[in-house]
Amino acid sequence: MIPEPLPDVRQLLAFYLEAGVDCALADEPINRLVEPEAAPAPAAAVARPAAASPAGRLPAPAIIPPRGEPPPPPEAAIASAREAALTAPTLEALRELLENFDGCALKQTATRLVFADGNPQARIMLVGEAPGRDEDIEGLPFVGRSGKLLDRMIGAIGLDRSKVYIANVIPWRPPGNRTPTPQETQICLPFIRRQIELVDPDVLVTLGNPSTQAILGTTEGIMRSRGKWRDYDTGKRTIRAIATFHPAYLLRSPSYKRLSWQDLRAIAKVMAV
Template sequence: MMLEPAPTVAQLLAFYLEAGVDCALMDEPVNRLLDEDIGLHAPAEAAPKRPPLTGMPTPAPRPAPTRTEVAPDVAVAAAREAARTAPTLDALRGMLEAFDGCALKGTATRLVFADGNPQARIMFVGEAPGRDEDIEGLPFVGRSGKLLDLMLKAIGLDRTSVYIANVIPWRPPGNRTPTPQETQICLPFIQRQIELVNPDILVTLGNPSTQTLLQTRDGIMKSRGRWADYDTGTRKIRAIATFHPAYLLRSPSYKRLTWMDLRSVAKALETAT
């Protein structure tokens, strides 16, 4: 029987990248199989030796320590209470930095809160940060961010005249889709963020943010370009959905429809002046 050759380092790295493992969470490797009494970073030789076999049964090994996770309903309730009491955007950011109810915080490099002008009349909201955003701590700074900048420029705007955020402020591992539980836990924070910015126009980018914030089950193909009301509880904000820049990079034929949506946004800004 012929044995397959061992993969090269380049092949292993390519495999991990394809699986979504594209960044390190810690500077040093951690052996999570070590006994909890000797610490996570203890060398293997420091582990206590097993007693020699005798007539007595060997005690069963203790399970590896696990991280205590907050129940989803408890996390949602905590998020609602924290977001409700945030008087300013800075306070809201501080609450998110201290919030431990979402497991995504433990796998992300940093919080991706927002970018742009907090006094802007228009706010854009996407779904979640990607790899580049996770590294820099700002939303839309990768390839999709550059396309968003071009989209803004096309209607006479830039990042100094808009406010940009995401429904989820932490990058999901491997850029996977956030789970419904993760979305519900983070939802109170983006809702409060929108309320504090208090824009005249809200633009949701892509299907997930549109369905989450505008409370619709329609897909982006049907919901884009249609004006709706986003109710903060104190006022109604005009809202419109369009395609996410990342989707346009994969499907450039939809840029024409996005241009129509942007023209509608520009017209709404002019009439609301």
């Protein structure tokens, strides 16, 4: 058997891009599930020996500046997010708060904040997991291939982006489209909950397993949780909520579009009331 020729650099880069690997952060892989080690306490000042001056006096000791402050531990970041989210009286204030929030490391690697798209006065709100490459570039959720499919899905029941409000649990793109860590999800969760409360829709639709589990608090997989109406309590009133497949999943598994269509029809029936 003749071995296949090895790919050249151009072919390898094209493969990485197709797989979603479009940025490199370090030469070595980083295990983001391991707790970061606490930085040692900085010394107040360290003196370096110096030669005597011509007058026989020693110059002032050179001071080595202390290291920068380590990032806050996840527990502190989650608590800070909860407190901050409650202070936002409007969607505009919530967006500005997220622009200035430094408790999530994803902000440092993302191009921009992906806050929302659509009509804040809409009766229906759709929530996905996290932005992808196209969303990170444009600053809007669901604008890539999965976004085009989502437009066709809601269009099939007479809706478009002027009649829905779209957001994600996590507003910053994870590097290389990797899966967000549980810590990153917990840090961002208070903000999307506040966003849902401020939009106050009649119907809440979670797209995909991660957003469904995070927002609706279920441990079931999307196959078992989809198509079931649930109650989502905002603290002010109860909203009808339902889970369905993420458009990106339907692109990979088109055979499940039939089940997704059943969910869409159920949503359209409730919206018609």
